[in-house]
Amino acid sequence: MRFRDRRQAGGELAETLRTRQREGALPDPVVLALPRGGVAVAREVAAALRAPLDVLVVRKIGAPSHEELGVGAMAGDEVPLVDEDALRHLGIRDSALAPVIERERAELRRRERLYRQGRPAPDLRGRTVIVVDDGLATGSTARAALRFVRRQEPERVVLAAPVCSPEAAGLMRAEADEVVCLYTPAAFLAVGQWYEDFGQLTDQDVLEALQVSL
Numbered sequence: 001m002r003f004r005d006r007r008q009a010g011g012e013l014a015e016t017l018r019t020r021q022r023e024g025a026l027p028d029p030v031v032l033a034l035p036r037g038g039v040a041v042a043r044e045v046a047a048a049l050r051a052p053l054d055v056l057v058v059r060k061i062g063a064p065s066h067e068e069l070g071v072g073a074m075a076g077d078e079v080p081l082v083d084e085d086a087l088r089h090l091g092i093r094d095s096a097l098a099p100v101i102e103r104e105r106a107e108l109r110r111r112e113r114l115y116r117q118g119r120p121a122p123d124l125r126g127r128t129v130i131v132v133d134d135g136l137a138t139g140s141t142a143r144a145a146l147r148f149v150r151r152q153e154p155e156r157v158v159l160a161a162p163v164c165s166p167e168a169a170g171l172m173r174a175e176a177d178e179v180v181c182l183y184t185p186a187a188f189l190a191v192g193q194w195y196e197d198f199g200q201l202t203d204q205d206v207l208e209a210l211q212v213s214l
């Protein structure tokens with residue numbers, strides 16, 4: 001099973017979440033997209049739920065000299081979540097990871113400034129926060145996002161994605177009050193394999209999606 005694109009995936013995810021809303025499971029919702037890819041999915045969800053849409057910028061921390069290999073993630077000004085077992089296995093010292101964390105923190109702040117355009121972050125206290133991404137492979141960035149959200153004292157935290165690896169879905173159930181994932185295929189290599197069109201989104205794509213929702 002493959003989605004045509006993120007918009008179609010978002011529409012299918014929105015139908016499931018709309019059902020949960022009618023059942024009373026999603027009171028006073030706010031939708032937070034993990035940019036960039038999650039924004040195109042979350043836009044459909046926010047429209048269906050008639051909920052405000054905003055972004056939660058999370059950055060993967062890649063191993064030095066092997067950036068595609070994630071060894072952690074960060075959100076906001078929180079202390080980065082780092083996979084200590086992976087670091088030990090790779091023989092990476094904290095001192096070697098520090099420049100990567102500094103670089104990713106700078107990019108996180110750049111995106112926050114650009115996407116928010118001076119707007120304050122939404123007040124999540126007492127609300128149902130629905131964190132949306134276009135898919136979960138390892139779940140490392142989603143976990144950082146959920147822990148950041150949890151500290152804002154929401155009433156309920158929901159993680160929603162069109163497709164997840166079984167391992168990531170299992171890990172997220174320990175972090176969120178509810179995990180909504182349409183498909184958890186056993187043969188999971190990468191999120192992009194489940195989309196016919198998985199082109200990379202730009203900062204401008206994110207800004208346009210947010211402008212439409214405001």
